[in-house]
Amino acid sequence: QVQLVESGGGLVQTGGSLRLSCAASGRTFSNYAMGWFRQAPGKEREFVAGISRSGSSTYYADSVKGRFTISRDNAKNTVYLQMNSLKPEDTANYFCAAREGLALTIERRYDYWGQGTQVTVSS
DSSP states (O other): OOEEEEEOOEEEETTOOEEEEEEEESSOGGGEEEEEEEEOTTSOOEEEEEEOSSSSOEEEOTTTTTTEEEEEETTTTEEEEEEOSOOGGGOEEEEEEEEESSOOSOGGGOOEEOOOEEEEEEO
């Protein structure tokens, strides 16, 4: 089992920045590709960003490319999501997820999930 705990969400104005963190425990963190997903009220959960086990490869949804950066520190068992130039449409509950093997954009291919952290961007 892998336990994931997100933190760093909050209320920010349009154009502002936040950095989300996801701390993992339970298994060897570097064996897992990691992803960030988000879910806005009334909408399905969607892929935001993914990172390979080593951190050498990253993937982004088109809606966040150039604004968000995913990274990981395997020594600290933590994955991050730096979010810049935030927009009201980024408002959502953000989840981190883990899976063994390759980083994927498909939600159902991830095995472990955190409880989420709320991000609200005011206009």
